[in-house]
Amino acid sequence: MEFDNIDTIAAIATAPGRGGVGIVRVSGKKSAQIAQAVLGKLPQPRYAHYGNFYAEDGSVLDQGIALYFPNPNSFTGEDVLELQGHGGPVVLQWLLSRVVELGARLAEPGEFSKQAFMNDKLDLAQAEAIADLIEASSDQAAKSAMRSLQGDFSREVNTLVEELTQLRIYVEAAIDFPEEEIDFLSDGKVAGQLQHILDRLHIVFESAKQGALLREGMSVVILGRPNAGKSSLLNALSGKESAIVTDIAGTTRDIVKEEINIDGMPLHILDTAGVREATDQVEQIGIERAWQALDSADRVLVMLQAGEAIHEEDQIILDKLPPHIPVTLVRNKIDLIDHAPMVEVEADTGRTVIWLSAKHKLGLEALQEHLKTEMGYAQTAEGVFMARKRHLDALQTALDWTVNGQQQLEQFAAGELLAEDLRLAQEALAEITGRFTSDDLLGRIFTSFCIGK
């Protein structure tokens, strides 16, 4: 059944700026009458119609191609009109104002996709995959978003929901026949099926974790005392001269950010002001910010000089690191002591030490390889589907309830409690595809989309 939206929505669907062609998209009940007014006729459904786009006074706003998709066979499931005009901001604004004048209202971000979700054209994971496909910054990320958009992730989730449901029905049947319950539960079928579901959940979780990594990436902060070579490392990794490098201690005053990707995994690098007892107020604020940057980082790289003992200032930095943040030590300037690039693990602390030269770009691959490994990035983009933290949380909840259910079965042969755990696992999974969801969640998801999507 069509989800009834009384409004007709409109937006420029193409990117802001100038382009060969620009599209104004309209969705809703007034699409046909708007087409009539703008084109002077209703185009044959799903056929390209070339002609004038008319203003109210009969003057020509643009010449372009129009497409009309009557419901339910459209992207949103509603009547959709596309005006494909010349891709300039002024022309597109004219076309948008024209359809608004004819009764459409401006669409909110993500509203077309939300409408498609409401009309069951897409499930929630697929709608999110559209946004992720648009956001993708690497081949791997785009490919995995495409897989999710085509429904690979949703199919896995739906299969799991189906299997959980079947198992729950089986267990509930056992409960209804108390004299047979114990036999029912102990015949090995339930335990076997539970294990099968758990194995499958683990596989899906791992794949989703890789997908989420492709989306969110890893964030590292480079910390160290002045002149350690932090800015040089940022520049070497990004291949750009983003941060100023000088031999003057205290060059970097504020945080400099760069984003690169390592085999498809986005790496957000933050170069910070060298940490020392600063008397200069600007530098002090910069150092404060350096520490704050750690709050949202996945890892910190502490830069030390190769071939030198740990200075008092280095030790102060190491001591001040918050306990939750993983640390990698970087021994920079190996060229000065004729040392080869190397990776070692400190016997006493278990910390990895990477010996490199930022200036001469030696040992950078080893650092990248290390970061990838620490983040658990597998890089076999094969079969990975795009996922978000929200999906990982849901999968984790489903895993927890299923494990709980397994314990109920093994330790207490408690059929009723097992059935309840299976139901909760199923509900958690259903949040991924949006079969079970709140308006609040929908709002949060779709408003993060771009306008016109």
Ligand SMILES: Nc1nc2c(c(=O)[nH]1)N(C=O)[C@@H](CNc1ccc(C(=O)N[C@@H](CCC(=O)O)C(=O)O)cc1)CN2
């Ligand atoms: N011009 C244009 N290009 C576009 C889009 C668009 O909206 N307009 N899209 C927007 O994101 C994407 C394509 N997505 C689309 C998805 C479904 C339908 C559609 O008409 N679906 C109907 C008919 C299906 C069929 O004939 O097989 C349906 O689902 O019933 C159209 C576009 C990318 N390219």
Ligand SMILES: Nc1nc2c(ncn2[C@@H]2O[C@H](COP(=O)(O)OP(=O)(O)OP(=O)(O)O)[C@@H](O)[C@H]2O)c(=O)[nH]1
């Ligand atoms: N020989 C050698 N010099 C390096 C290397 N890396 C950086 N340097 C030099 O060390 C000096 C300081 O480098 P920066 O990258 O500005 O150091 P920083 O840690 O960002 O310094 P602040 O901004 O002051 O905190 C510059 O003269 C660099 O050229 C290296 O691998 N070998």
Ligand SMILES: [K+]
């Ligand atoms: K410097």
